[in-house]
Amino acid sequence: MNQNCNIPDHETDVEFLCTNEQCKDFRVFCFKCLQNEKHNTHIKDVQKIKDFGRQQINKSDEDLIFDLEKMIDHIYQLFFTLKEELKFGCQISEEELNGLNLNQLNDLLCSKIKFRKEKQSLISMISKSAEYMIETIYTGLNEFSQQQFDRPVKKVKQEMKTLKYELIDTIQDEQINSFAFNQDASLMVGGYESSKIQVFEFKKGQLKMIQQLNFHKKSIYCQYFMKKSDGFLSGSCDKTISICYLNDNQKWDIKQRLEGHQGGINCLLMNRNEDLLISSSDDMLIKFWIKDNDLWECSQTIGGHSSFVSSISLNTTENQLVSCSKDSQILIHQYDQEQKMWMVFQIIKIKQWGRRLCFINDQILVFQPEKREQMHIYQLDSIDKYFVKTKEVIVGVGSERKKNRGCFWFFPQQYVQQKQIVLNKNGCCVNLIKKVENDEFATIQSIDFQTKVIFGRMTDDGEYLITWDDRSGSIQIRKYVD
Template sequence: MNQCCTIGDHGVNVEFICLNQSCRDLRVFCFKCLQNEKHNLHMKDVHKLRDYGKLFENNNQSNVFEDLERNIDYVNTLFKWLKDEMFNSNSLNQEEIEYLNIEQLHDYICSFIQMQSQKQSILGIIQKNVENLIQTLNNCISDLEFSAMGNPGKKIKSELSNINYDLINESEEQQINSIAFNLDSRIMIAGYESSTIKVFDFIDGEVKLNQEIKLHKKSIYCVYHMKKTKEFISGSCDKTIIIFQQGDDQQWNLKQQLEEHQGGVNCLVVNKDEDTIISGSDDTLIKIWTKDNDYWTCHQTIIGHQHYISCISLNETENQIISCSKHPQILIHQQEINSKVWVLLQTINVSTWGRRLCFINDAIFTFQPERKEQLHVYEFNSKNNQFQLTKTIPVEIGTCRIKKRGCFWFFPQQFIKEKQILVNKNECSVNLILVNQDGQFITKQSIDYFTSGVFGRMTDDGQFLITWDDISRKLQIRQLKQ
C-alpha cells in the first residue's frame, strides 16, 4: 500500500498497523508515528502492514470450528443410535404377537405404553435443548450481523464485486427475437418477428442502422455473428438457415441457404473454429453442419428429443452438447474422437421442462426450469461419469402484467467468461448472476420487465446488455457500472 501517513509533516508511507483492542490512536501509521511514542504501551500488538494476511493464517478460530464440527458429527451419531433404538427396540411384529399368551401380551402392552411415555419425555428434553441451541446460534448470528453493519471490509468487498447495468439508451423498434454481435461488438445483428434482419453499427451504446435484409419468409428466431470472418447466420420459422457474407461494398448478401430442417430453427451454436454449426428445431431434431471447401453440409442428425428443441449449449472443450426441449429431459451428447460422430452420453429426467441451459465450463452447467424461481446447477461426477444436480439457486421471476403467458423463447442463457456473469432470463425477469471462484452463484441484479415477452443478449465483453420487450416496445441498451 503506497499511501502517505495522514499526519501532514511526516511525508512517508504507512508501514504499520495496530491490533490492540483498547487503542485509541490511528491504527494505520508510519515509522515517524512510532518514533513519537504512539502505541508504545502495546508494542506487542503492532505489526507490519505487509504481514496482515499472515497474522490470521494460524489463528485458533479454525481449531474451534473443527472441534465444533467433530461434536456435531458425534451428536449426529448419537441421534441416529437413539432413533434406531426408539423405532426398533422392544417392538414385535404381528406374527410374533400372535404367539403370545394373554399374560405375555398384557406385560408387553404395559411395557410398550411405559416406553412410549419415556420416549415422549426424552424427546421433550432434547427438543428443549435444541431450541436453546438454536436461540444461542441466532443470537450469535445477530451479534455478528450487527457488528458487521459498519464493517468497512464487508462494505469494500461488496463494492468491489458490485454489478449493475444502467439504462443509457432506448429507441422504438418492432419485435426483435434475437441479437448477435461480431468479435469487437461494433456490429449488431437483429432478427425480427416480421422476418426482417437489420444490421447496425454499435458504438459506445449507440446504434446506427446500416442495412435491412428481407430474404427469410417468416420470423427470425436466432442469429449468430462469426468471430473470425465477415459472416453471420440466421435461423427462421421458415425452416431455413441462411449464411450471409459481407461484400467489398460493405453490404451483406446471401452466401448459402441450408434447408434440411422440417420445422422452425429455434437455436444455433457455432464452435470456435467456426467450421461446425449446431442447430435445434421444432422438428425435434438437432443437426450438425460442417464446412468443407467453404461449403456447408449436414454431417449428422441427432434424434432423441420428444418435443421441439428450445436450447443448445456446447462445452468449453467442444466435445459435449447439452440440449433441452418442451419435454422434461436434458440430453447430453458427446463426440467420439475418431469418428467425429456425436453419441448419447446421458439422459437427465427433470420434473419440469425448461427453455434455457448453458455450460459454465466442462464440469458445470445450469438449467432454468419453466416458471420456477430456482436455477438448477449440474456438476460432473467423475466417479460415475454423470452430471448430477448439486444445488438450486434462488432467481427472480418478475411481475407479469399479462396473465397466463409462457416464458417465451429466443433469449438463451449466456455465460460471459470475461466477467464470470451468467445472464438468465426467467419469466419477466433477467437475472445477472456472478459465478465466483468458489463456484457460488450470486444474483447481483434482477431487471423486471413486467412481461415475459423480453428478448436480448449481452455483448461478449460484458459491457452492454441489449433487450427488447413487448411492453415498452423499445430496444433498450444498458451499460455495466462498477
C-alpha cells in the first residue's frame, strides 16, 4: 500500500493493520510503529495489509455459521414433522368409520372441527413469527451491507437501478424447451417438447413463424445457431443431433443426422471457427465432432462423470471445457496440443450439484448450485493454474407452491460479453447479473416466474431476452432498457 505512515518522522509506507477490538491506537501503521512497541500487547491481532483482503474465515465465525446451520436444520425438521401431522391428523379409514356408532361419530366430528380451528390458529402464529424472523434477517443484512466499504458491487447497484429488461410482448404457445438466435438476431429457432422445430423471423422484438420442421421423433432439448453460416443444430431426447441448413429454395432442410450418444442430448456448442462441435448427454459422455469433407464425424468421446452431464462451456481461448453433472463434480477438460486430445485437467468436488455453469473468460467461471440462493464464482489461481472458488453472489430463487420440486432442465447459463451480463436461471427466477470492475458481480434484476419450468435465451448482443414458462403458457419477450 503506497501511503506514508501518519506519524511525520517515520516517512515510510504503512504495511500493517490491527484488528483488536480494544485497541485505541491508529489501526493502520508502518514497521517503525511496530518497533516502537505499539500494539505490542495484542500482537496476535496484527497482520499485513496485503493479507487482509484474502483473510480466511476465523474459528469464531465458523462456530457461528455452524450454530446457524444447526438452527436451520432443526427448524426444517420441526416444520417437516408439523406438515406431516397437519396432513394426516384425524385421518380415519373407511372401515373404521363404518364401525363407529352415532356418539363416536359425533365426537369425531367435534374433534375434527376443533383440530381445524387449532390448525388455523397455529399456522397464523407461525406465519407471524416467520415474518418477524424474515424482517430480522433483512435488517441484519442491511446493517452488514452498510458497514462494507464502498466496493464496485455497491456502486453498480446504486447506479443501475433503472437498468432492466422490460416485457414488450407475450405470445401463447405450447412448451418450448430451447431457443437459439443467429448472429444478427434476425432469425430464431424454437425446439418444442412435442419434437417439432419452428423457425421465426425476429424483428424489433416481434416474432413471425416462417417454417415448421419435423426432423426428430422426440422432444428437442437444446439448439445452437451457427454464426459463420446459415445453419443450426438441434439435440433431442431421441439421442440424435440434426444439422440443418438453408437450401437453394431458401427453405430449411436437414443435411446430416449425428448418432452415437446413448441418451438424450442435453447440450450443444461450437468453437468460433465452427469446425468443432461438442455435445453432452444423459449417457454421461461428452463427444467431440469435427468436419471431414463437409460432413461431421466423432473424433473423441470422454467420460469422467457418473451421472448425466447437465452443462458444458468453452473458455475464451477454447483450450478448456468445463462440465457439471448430478454426480457433484465440476470437471475441467484441457486440450493437449501434443496428443491432439481432450483430457481431464481438474476435478472440483462440490457439496451441492447444479445444472448450469459457464466460462466468463479464461480466468473466471460461474456455477449455479441446485436450490441455492448464491451463484458461485471460481477463479484461476495464478500460481498453480487450478480453479478455486473465491466468492458467492446473491441471486433470486423465486417462489412456487410445489416447494419440494427441484429446479428444471435446460435453459443454459449464458454470458453476454457486449453487456457483460450473466443470464442465470435459478429455481423460479431468471437472474441478470452484471460483471463490473475488479471481477465483481452484482445481481441487477431477478424475474420471478413463480414456476420452475422456464426456458430461455438472450440475443448475442443482450438486447432481448426470450422465455417460455408453463405458468403463463406463453413466449415472453423482454427488451433491455437503460
